Amino acid sequence: MGEDTRRGPVTGRMWVTLIAIGLVASAIGIALGLSLRWFPAQGSTIAHKIDTFWDVLIIVSVPIFVGVVTMVLFSIWRWRQRPGEELLDGPPIHGNTKLEVVWTTIPTIIIAGLCAYATVLLLDIQNAPAKGTRVINVTGQQFAWTFSTVENGKKIQTNELYVPVGEPINFKVRSLDVIHDFWVPEWRLKVDAVPGITTGYALTPSKVGNYQVVCAELCGLGHAFMRANVHVLPAAKYAAWVQKVTTPVGAAAVGAASNGSASVDTIGKQLFVAGNPSTGTLACGTCHTMKAAGTSSATGPNLDKFVAQDPASAIREMIVNPNKEIATGFAKGVMPVNIGKTLNKQQIDALTAYIYKSVHRR
Ligand SMILES: [Cu+2]
Known part of the structure; x- marks a missing residue:
């Protein structure tokens, strides 16, 4: 490209080069995005749906990011100011209706499509829990979680969360002071604990193991420490735990x-x-x-x-x-x-x- 042509239109050859760079960079970006381990192991029956949605978001967003960055870098290089050009001005531009229609329509279609996908997914995973589903009350306060449930007609209150694997649970989430957020990363769902109202979600833990509740809403000085252990137990072990904590050893002590x-x-x-x-x-x-x-x-x-x-x-x-x-x-x-x-x-x-x-x- 000689000095004389650089203010002219972008040539066909340049477009081919730009598109080739964009395609290669997008392919690398998508491969990288999909191979990264963004989340911990899937610990609930809906976790894979959230992860698939995340992958779709990566596949859609990487080419957009690459396209924007490629065009910005190309423009900086091609139309940069050289010494002696400080007082020059480019040709007057009066808009380009065709271009504006295109760059409004394409993002609208992409956003609408992703919103539709997200809405269908949300309705799907938020399906009302079946009647008789185990209810666990989750209460947040600065800076700890308490969990309560009723087993065999007895109320159990703990500072660690115990749940049986493979059974749907309806979490009812409350806060005693400020806004907290109830999140077990392995389960993927999270919801704010808001003072004065009850929020929550239902899900089925699918993997036995020890996890952590993480408060996902900045709630004060101790926020970073606002965690609680989660124990997902096989049915028999859960029953044994219930048996142990409901046996009245010193239960009336307080x-x-x-x-x-x-x-x-x-x-x-x-x-x-x-x-x-x-x-x-x-x-x-x-x-x-x-x-x-x-x-x-x-x-x-x-x-x-x-x-x-x-x-x-x-x-x-x-x-x-x-x-x-x-x-x-x-x-x-x-x-x-x-x-x-x-x-x-x-x-x-x-x-x-x-x-x-x-x-x-x-
Ligand atoms: Cu917090």
Whole structure:
């Protein structure tokens, strides 16, 4: 291309080169996009439908991206300003109706097609759950999840999610404070937990394993730690778990705290691992590792280390006044400040004694 021709129209040869570059780059981009592992293993019966949709989006979007970038780079190269041309202006342009109709119609058709696909897919995977489907209530609060369900007429409340594999579950999602988002990446679906309303979705976990609930809506300082373990169990193991948690060992301990009918140890442990659901007290074990209680979360400091040298009075102070002293590497304002108010004196005493004994035990 000589100096004299470069302001002329794009030649046929150039078009051939541009289209060839675009086709090759698109093919590479699509191959790369499809071979990347974007998501974790498929853990629900609808996961493959979401993944197929994702692949379709890649196949459609890569050529558009490549086309735009190719034309931009070509234009920069071909019509760049050279020294001495600072005052020159290009020919006046009065629009091109044909071109405008084309570049409006094609994107409209593409977007409408993808929207139709997405709508059909959404209606398909959101199919109303069959009557009698197991309901699990999911409650988000800064910065933890609680799960409750009814099995054999008994309410089970936990800080980890237990579900049987292969059975449809209807999740009812709520929030006690700000907007959170209930998401198990392996299951693919996610939904906001919005204060004041109940949202949710139904799906069938298809793969036994341990996963994590991830809060997918920025909800405050502890957002990044707002996770919970998910256990997808074979039917027999799930039944055994239900049997275990519904057997009333110390189940009445929390309520019996004031009349002294349960041992202080039992009350303390119960509060540590299960909190006090009736007053909304979060369980310590949701966020803290403590060997004696069998908890393992790393959201808050590991109590076996952090309070191992502390007297009971200091442990008590950390429970009722959590922001006064913060362990290195942890943030202020993550631990709930209402524990001193939602537990009564006996319960706080029992909890303090239990933690003190547990971390000083060798
Ligand atoms: Cu969050």
